[in-house]
Amino acid sequence: MVERRKPIKVNEAVTRVMRYAKQGSVKFVPIEESYGEFLADDLIADHPVPPFDRSPYDGFAIRSSDTVNASSQAPLSFKVVGEIGAGSVFNGTVGPMETVRIMTGAQIPEGCDAVIMFELVKELAGGEWIQLKRPLESGDNISFAGEDTEKGEVLVKKGTYINPGIVALLATFGYKQVPVSVKPKVGVIATGSELLDVDEDLQPGKIRNSNAYMVLSQIKRAGGEAIYFGQFSDDFETCFNQVKNALEQVDFLITTGGVSVGDYDYLPAIYEKLGANVLFNKVGMRPGSVTTISELDGQLLFGLSGNPSACYVGFELFTRPIIRTYLHSVHPTLKKAEATLGTDFPKPNPFDRFVRGYLSFETGKLVATPVGLDKSNVVSTLGRANALIVLPGGTKGYENGMQVSVLLLEDQEGDTLESFFSPNINDRRSRRNGE
Template identity: 45%
Template sequence: MNSRQDTPDHKFHRKALQVKEAQARVIEYAKLLDGEEVPLNQSCGRFLAEPVIAPHPFPAFNRSGMDGYALIAGDTKDCGQDRVVWLEVVDDIPCGAVPAVSITSGTAARIMTGAQVPEGADTVVMLEITETREEGGKSFVGLRKPQQAGRNITQEGFELKEGELVLSAGWKIAAGEIAALAALGVHTVKVLRRPKIGIFATGTELLEVDEPLQPGKIRNSNSPMLEALVRETGGEPVMLGAIIDDLELARSKVQMALDSYDMVITTGGVSVGDYDIMGDLVRENSGDMLFNKVTMRPGSVTTAAVRGGKLLLALSGNPGACFVGFQLFARPVISLMQGATLPFLPEWTAVLGADYSKVNNYTRYVRARLEFRDGCLYAYPAAIDESSVMVTIKDSDCLIVVPPEERGLSTGAKVRVLKLPGELQG
């Protein structure tokens, strides 16, 4: 891999890659994981490992669309307001029952919504337009209006034919998919294994979430955020804690994690300071480095390497940069490991809702809030979008992509946005 990376050893000399090229490098190592069988009720959010084919038609029989009478439409051709056609009721078919007799000319069957339409019947008449009478111990139904064949009957196989593709491999299972699988009797589903993602933070300054504040220290908020992001993407996070700025300790932790898990994500220690040990650790084996700088703000120091076929993604310790780095690089890799067909954040076009005046040499990914108004989609940039700022992450449902050639953007400008997962905030 040395041919792909000519970064000098000195930490201040970094070869910056465009975001698209950096993404292309990391997704090369998004190896598809093995499949496993899970119960249907545990399959929500998982990705199918193989296609699902309909084992039988659905509906499996001609189904009544309402409460009424199943009959032959031709028997009603002589109906009129002054002429009632009477048909003998020869069966009563509740939902879930099998018709006892076939319908022949001059007969009808009382039928409930969802019940199997008897042989011979070609239409179902709603209960409200019928009349009934008893005569000689028999029941009759009367009609005053001619009926059309095929009305109020859902034909066998109307939704799915036997052998038809229901869901393709790589499809993400949600409520609608579970309904379809349940209707077809698919009670176990073969899905791709969730990737196990090792997560740890570096920094002597870090406290655990439950520790009281101390002078010069900060709580480790990035690791819980990454844990949530990994779960949101379908992975299984493995929390490895925080480690002090010790290169030997970091080296052993990283190697252990790479040996044990499908991917490792770290946060912190990738800048150019004297204690930025993750940058130093990756440079020890420069041939394994995919990149150590990206032309983006925030998160330009995002670093990626591969060891033993496993991807190591080292994100910035700044919360904003860590969040953006995960969305651009970790999310697509974790998604592809599970067979996702659309691993990247969806791109939308929106109208800028407020001026954005920052000028950058690199593409900037601005945390923003989306709002629909008067049939248009507006994007409002966060008032504070510095790399070190954490609180605006919770208020954002998209990232505005500001190219480096833009020398500030005015309200009303058309902008490209990357839609973040979840519901719109506004």
């Protein structure tokens, strides 16, 4: 009577979902609006940097060969024959024992091959002459053309999150309009007759709907455009039509709740009536084992659990990489790192656990500590979590001080699928032990 489901491994589940990953289109936005978007094309240098030999300081441009004999005992005098503000150029060639006053960033004048800073010379005759007390070498205080970047160099790969440094690069190379990835439209429908809306007063047996607002925020953090379709009604036909209607308006659809084997869990029946292909409906993970993902003509439906943390984890493991791939990233998953476990988890669990944790940096080391009891219904600790602690399933528990993998929730860099799938220290340990 009750359906028995066979769990699959998390990596297998991610692999099945990622078969339906696709890339979105490209649009152009003004550079002022590019921060926080995802680059949709490689960023290429349209000129060398610096574009010409220039002065990195305010000072005097000079011929180094004229300075060989300069010393404190025998300072040499140079005639100031001109001055160059940043952005202007010196017309003509600087001759022997001549110098030109030059501002930071200005082009080195013809004939000169070194610059000396203002502070290191003495000006004479109201600035008509300067006195130099040390020899200069050719190239002293010159930023050479192309020493930073050569023309045509790929400086940032497409799919990268645009941070302020990348905005500086876009400006330097003339990207007035920036090619960015169009965000996928991700719909959210909440299910659960126990759910009150956020502005309703509490009633016996009911709780306020937190999953929907949480997932809408997770979509934004992942780089998607979040669209909320509201809560399901209790009537099957209405539910079915809500899902069908939402699917037409979005790239991906998320439902929260309704995927267990309980009597009020309509999603399996809705998938069936839609003719959707269920990729899996049970994953060997805690929380979130009932996560159910299906596809209809290539369009993904994410059936996330109704438990807040199961919902949270399901999104980050399965939906986030789909959104990031749509944004042209080749690092679609959460960034994975290794950390020292800051507590004991003595109870073994056959399923892989993803424990909400706080990753801290202690004297140069990563330390991961759970932010609270890892009950799947605990909501109050979710705000402090900045990482998921990965505890692979097996016959043994975990101890304080062990090395474990963590997935970084607030990182924008991500990881490749290959790196995400690579066995972590505990898997390797388990395999050595023949588990």
